[in-house]
Amino acid sequence: MKFQSKSTYFTLAILVVIVTGLSLHQKFSITTSALDTYPSNIILFIGDGMGLEQIYFGQLVEYGLSNTSSILSFPYNTTVSTANVDGTTTDSAASATAISTGVKTKNGRIATNWNAKMDLTTILEIAKQNGYATGLVATSHLTHATPASFAAHDPSRGNYQEIAEDFSQANVSVMLGGGFEEKYIGNYISDFETLGYEYVTNETALASVTDVPVLGLFTGGSLPPLQTMLENSTIPTLSEMTIKAIDLLNSTGQPFFLMVEGSQIDWAGHDNDEIYLAHQIIEFEKAVRYVKNLAEQNSDWQLLVTADHETGGFSVKDYSFITEIPLETDSYTEKLDKRTARAQEVDVGWGTGGHTDTEVILAGMGPYTDQILTAEHHIDTFSIMRQAIDGETDPIGSDFYLGHLPLYFYYLIGLSSAALMGTGLYFILKNVIRRRQNF
């Protein structure tokens, strides 16, 4: 073979560029497994601000050393990174967006990418497109960052009116939480009702609901802290909302996706208030326990528990209990008082009033949850959920985004290195051939 012209060298160099580019594309296209079972029901629990130490603390207060938190006894568990696209410590908006869309973003973003130029399709929306009934349950007002990142798109978590408007068009089957004040969802309640939603504002009315869609807003803003709630309160607890949501979604006959948030674990962390924390984490644990029992009887249910980030730099230092553990047979008030007393009998430490970048739990059971063992970041939680819906793993829009950075960034690196290699090859070949010709 004889190389005759300069154009041959250039053709070779271009070929190298193309082949390198193609192999790079292959490397960054995630393959899909199509053989496993889907669609599966998906129940995702998010403990806002719930670090591992917070979970241990809740276990210690509620069960002592004799029993295990349901959160800590899943067949699969790991810890995952919560870092944002720019490496910064996350807030609830960016982290919920990473979980709900599989794409890392910046603080404040509600299911939009880092520069807010692109709406990111959420797992709830993908579920809906696949015939799922869907639900959101939270103890904050529903326009708050975590639930918002599943059914709204906005550059800023503070744009409650825009988020509420998105909600009113999102066709979520069950929405339970707080926020009937005008600055949250209030202005849009009539829009929900026009669309056929049953709107309820107390526990009794919620209990009588038999069909979806339903909008339950039980407080003007967020739900009150549990330690201040009386037994005869007309506001449902997280467990009560979760039980009702599962009941309603399950009765649709469709597969369902449900996100349940323990919203105020985070606020207890910001306040460095371990009594507030104990009640919130135990309530969250009870809600998980209820669904876990059901998931054990339904092998096609995918149940996941995670946290968006840790709050407070919390640690359990020592404990010396005088108060007995709460018993099932105890009255409402007895349980409440015992939890408060036992929380005070634990010596705890707080490192900050803000969020930390400590890794958080990802635990679960059911279809595809063995992949928890190799999960590294919130965005992997998205992939595990998406597989249970349609067998795919990628975020929608992954042609442009590889999880966190625009894909063209990788192409740019790939193309420039390929161009360099091609140029190098060109000169080597040129030299070799020149020598041959000289012989």
Ligand SMILES: [Mg+2]
């Ligand atoms: Mg939250």
Ligand SMILES: [Zn+2]
């Ligand atoms: Zn927070």
